[in-house]
Amino acid sequence: MTDRKIVFYPEEKMILTGEKKTILEASQKAGIAIEATCGGKGTCGKCRVRIQHGAREPLTNVEENFLSSSDVEKGIALACQCRGYGNLEVFVPEKGNELSRKLSLESKKVLLDTDLRKEYLELEKPHVHDFRSDANRLIDGLKGKQINPLQLDVLSTIPFILRENDFKVTAVLAGNELLVVEAGDTRNKIYGVALDIGTTTVVGFLLDLCQGLVIGAASRTNKQNSYGADVISRIQFSNEQDNGLKCLQEDVLSVINEIINELTQQNGIDIGSIYQVLVVGNTVMSHLFLGLSPAALGKSPFIPAFSSMTVIPAYALGLEINHRAQVIVLPNIAGYVGSDTVAALLAVKIDKYTGSAMMIDLGTNGEIALACDGRLYTCSTAAGPAFEGAHIYHGMRAVKGAIEKVRIDKTVTVDVIGNVAPCGICGSGLIDAVSELVKAGIINNNGRIMSQKDLDGKIPEELWHRLRHSSSGQDFVLYYGTTDADDIVLTQRDVRELQMAKASVRAGAEILLKEADIKARDLNAVMLAGAFGSFVRKESILSIGMLPRVDERVVYSVGNAAGEGAILALSSENERNHAQYLARKATHVELSLRADFNRSFRDACAFM
Amino acid sequence: MTDRKIVFYPEEKMILTGEKKTILEASQKAGIAIEATCGGKGTCGKCRVRIQHGAREPLTNVEENFLSSSDVEKGIALACQCRGYGNLEVFVPEKGNELSRKLSLESKKVLLDTDLRKEYLELEKPHVHDFRSDANRLIDGLKGKQINPLQLDVLSTIPFILRENDFKVTAVLAGNELLVVEAGDTRNKIYGVALDIGTTTVVGFLLDLCQGLVIGAASRTNKQNSYGADVISRIQFSNEQDNGLKCLQEDVLSVINEIINELTQQNGIDIGSIYQVLVVGNTVMSHLFLGLSPAALGKSPFIPAFSSMTVIPAYALGLEINHRAQVIVLPNIAGYVGSDTVAALLAVKIDKYTGSAMMIDLGTNGEIALACDGRLYTCSTAAGPAFEGAHIYHGMRAVKGAIEKVRIDKTVTVDVIGNVAPCGICGSGLIDAVSELVKAGIINNNGRIMSQKDLDGKIPEELWHRLRHSSSGQDFVLYYGTTDADDIVLTQRDVRELQMAKASVRAGAEILLKEADIKARDLNAVMLAGAFGSFVRKESILSIGMLPRVDERVVYSVGNAAGEGAILALSSENERNHAQYLARKATHVELSLRADFNRSFRDACAFM
Numbered sequence A, B: 001m002t003d004r005k006i007v008f009y010p011e012e013k014m015i016l017t018g019e020k021k022t023i024l025e026a027s028q029k030a031g032i033a034i035e036a037t038c039g040g041k042g043t044c045g046k047c048r049v050r051i052q053h054g055a056r057e058p059l060t061n062v063e064e065n066f067l068s069s070s071d072v073e074k075g076i077a078l079a080c081q082c083r084g085y086g087n088l089e090v091f092v093p094e095k096g097n098e099l100s101r102k103l104s105l106e107s108k109k110v111l112l113d114t115d116l117r118k119e120y121l122e123l124e125k126p127h128v129h130d131f132r133s134d135a136n137r138l139i140d141g142l143k144g145k146q147i148n149p150l151q152l153d154v155l156s157t158i159p160f161i162l163r164e165n166d167f168k169v170t171a172v173l174a175g176n177e178l179l180v181v182e183a184g185d186t187r188n189k190i191y192g193v194a195l196d197i198g199t200t201t202v203v204g205f206l207l208d209l210c211q212g213l214v215i216g217a218a219s220r221t222n223k224q225n226s227y228g229a230d231v232i233s234r235i236q237f238s239n240e241q242d243n244g245l246k247c248l249q250e251d252v253l254s255v256i257n258e259i260i261n262e263l264t265q266q267n268g269i270d271i272g273s274i275y276q277v278l279v280v281g282n283t284v285m286s287h288l289f290l291g292l293s294p295a296a297l298g299k300s301p302f303i304p305a306f307s308s309m310t311v312i313p314a315y316a317l318g319l320e321i322n323h324r325a326q327v328i329v330l331p332n333i334a335g336y337v338g339s340d341t342v343a344a345l346l347a348v349k350i351d352k353y354t355g356s357a358m359m360i361d362l363g364t365n366g367e368i369a370l371a372c373d374g375r376l377y378t379c380s381t382a383a384g385p386a387f388e389g390a391h392i393y394h395g396m397r398a399v400k401g402a403i404e405k406v407r408i409d410k411t412v413t414v415d416v417i418g419n420v421a422p423c424g425i426c427g428s429g430l431i432d433a434v435s436e437l438v439k440a441g442i443i444n445n446n447g448r449i450m451s452q453k454d455l456d457g458k459i460p461e462e463l464w465h466r467l468r469h470s471s472s473g474q475d476f477v478l479y480y481g482t483t484d485a486d487d488i489v490l491t492q493r494d495v496r497e498l499q500m501a502k503a504s505v506r507a508g509a510e511i512l513l514k515e516a517d518i519k520a521r522d523l524n525a526v527m528l529a530g531a532f533g534s535f536v537r538k539e540s541i542l543s544i545g546m547l548p549r550v551d552e553r554v555v556y557s558v559g560n561a562a563g564e565g566a567i568l569a570l571s572s573e574n575e576r577n578h579a580q581y582l583a584r585k586a587t588h589v590e591l592s593l594r595a596d597f598n599r600s601f602r603d604a605c606a607f608m
């Protein structure tokens, strides 16, 4: 068999593959991220790519199911299904590559209280009456500071660095640990990177730890996406494939190295001047990042391998920064309440409110925390995916082309991210749409989309025409495309998905209130964290009944709290220790064990 | 060029070499230790091997100089000179492979006070109401003990070990560090190895740290020997050759792995059950073992890279034991007073004497320490080599075939190690011989061997006949071989070597007494450490004037004190800390800087 060449655009990445691999398999080998929510099982239809050049095999049944004839005409294929006969040129749509929302922390000023420091030393040179060892000479130079025993790799460089630089060197310290000794005076160069490893996206912030400034932000799609969109498929992959864990770890490390490279190049900084990396992420992501098996996270009772703050040297992971840099992973609270939530709790200062405060972080998962009288409760719900567009017929994440706001009066008005023709709907748009449709009487209290027959004469005609019957039930057209197939619709199943999601969140929140023995009206703050929280209309979110019954004025958006918390923990040792304190303090409530959860959930399903 | 095969016996180790390498070069590649005192420069004549099979090139000038015709007949060649035409079989004499003297610590009972311990845990299994992380579950199981943050490599094994063993595991701890988690109950298996890395020989002791027993001892020639017998040539090699340092490090590590293999196999022990290795050696050996450049040790002011106790994980060095085992290198005092001396000081409890005590360790170097009123002084002399047979015409180390005792009355009687025909003379034999010859009037007070003419009729005829004139001056025959060339003689140069060595020791000892402001008669103990010290006759050593003027009754042999100290430091954390204390406390006196040293040295040269 001769080698077949596949080139992926827009990256122009070429790969030779001797076997008849699917495009998805080839992309994984090439390190190209294709959205593959179902992990290639052929059930999600998300792995759309466009064949620009080359011949493909006939459509599979799965493709016939998911692709319209206009798709097929354009050369759209499902990457997990499609194989080609020879060389192929494949265009991968850049879903999710514009993540400006998450990066809003750029240029943020931070309070510096880091344990990283540099000391410039002009040491006395050895002479016949001063024959201290190089190590002792150096440590004596750091006058009186308690220094841990030196690591061998540092020790081995010291004799050379001292002598090549006339005994004028800079010692880089993290706490009591001597990390590195550098030639000459490098005191003005101390950098760190805060990373938020999301299931979908990895975001990095570059901090100047001399000035206390976030000087750059960058993000990339998590390459692990090609093994499935959710943590469960990643856990499965790591359990079932040889080297699966290693593969997933390498994927995320390579994304991180790319991010760090971009950050340092843009700012003209030497990667060797990065001495600390602070990592947050959900518990599965933290495990995969560290190369720890997430197997026990995949089934009840969802046990993590570790939960405390973990510090490891960069060389142990192969991060391309100073090889002695410290990589700090913040603690997690439970299998489904990760260090990203801990970081968010830190950023919103959840424990500093008088009275009680709730934080809801809706990312790929939905974590809820409640602080009250010095106590802290957490739970996690499976709410997230719907808000990121998963399982929604025209769902997509909050990127260019997504409908993010919907207003319904006599007709339907939509706001689209990037002001382009919409190609789907994101979480905030979905909530808006449902909220507005309920108000318009088009969706009833039980969440059913009424038929044209039900509503004949009862709603404005323009709206009435948007009701459409499809194989899966009733649809409502949010936006008319050039052909019927291009219309963006809300389906009955979409409404059910949202209903489940919002009910989970509401039920989780109610259970925490019960656990803390307080009422919704006692809440002084309900904070919505995550990109989602920043863009959703409070009014809609309250109107669909996703939150406990609180006054709109206590609901706040807190933006990318996880990222902010990571930055805080990187720039301040105290904040870091406080994160550890919060994680230890939290009482995690496992909802699946609560007899009262199902009832709460059922109660929360209705729209009223 | 076709490959040439060289097989080394008795190891039967084969090596293919495509170039025209000398046998010494090939042996280095093959990892075979050939004694090469001059490092292959062709000046020592020690690298004798026997060509068992195969054709060699004509003798070089150097070989003609060093080899007798009977040597040549037997196939003897100098490895650094000889190249062959094709395949060769080479027999390497096993000089120094029988080191029973150093191993005398076998079966020694030790007081156990180790910081290594095992705890068997039967942990509660996780369930829906107990979802602690695996790491926390384990640490909670170690009730209340302060445990350092877990290392990633340990962490990564924990989820599997716990689940595969029904949550019944053994935790191995060293101090606050969790080293390893093992399946089931392994409490009765805790072993450690104490290593004394000598310039010439590496000795290892296997300790059962449950029972507190030395259960095995083994030794090997330090493979670095093939790069030169003394530390100076090793330093040069590491400075001048590409990869020289790495090469020397690998040599000593491979010797250590061999020793550990032998020890564990003989005792039916799994190498994974070795959790600690305690290393002592002179400062250069410690540096090479750790892969630290000894460059600054090669010239005044002789600065070591490190001097404190150093602990590193076994995997960082590639020692074939439990990969998480701790390798502990005891502290050194100065460039030429190493951790072996510190260990010896620990073993002889130098600081526990009432009054004052001196220890003299005569190995390859000669270190002297003086404790007095809570103070501790050290110095080092270049005395050693002569006592190990270096630079002595028929010199050899104290191994089988060495003359170790000499008595002279009307004739000469020699004791030979192993009761075989002698093939050389070791340090204790040399001192005996000179002492006896001085007493017999054959060597005068200045150290000159008198000629037959000088002594005509003045000494017994049998002795008179042993005086022989050679190109290098006057010789004295200690033992008649089958031919003249096989005779074992003491040369004038040998006497000069000994004279220099003993004068160095004496002068060093006198300087320390002066520094401490005490007199020789104040010494309550003069301890002779090292294999040498155990076998030399006190009477002779005093009679040649090597020691300050003390009563014979305060002179003790303390045997292999360095090895004993290493064992102590391995079996007891307190002893280890005390070693660190002694090393810090010591005031090192650099003899070369003392204006009074030369005078003391000159005074000490005479035999009287």
Ligand code: FES
Binding pocket: A035, A036, A037, A038, A039, A040, A041, A042, A043, A044, A045, A046, A047, A078, A079, A080, A081
């Ligand atoms: S259908 Fe292809 S990845 Fe889901």
Ligand code: FES
Binding pocket: B035, B036, B037, B038, B039, B040, B041, B042, B043, B044, B045, B046, B047, B078, B079, B080, B081
């Ligand atoms: S003469 Fe061969 S090594 Fe010295």
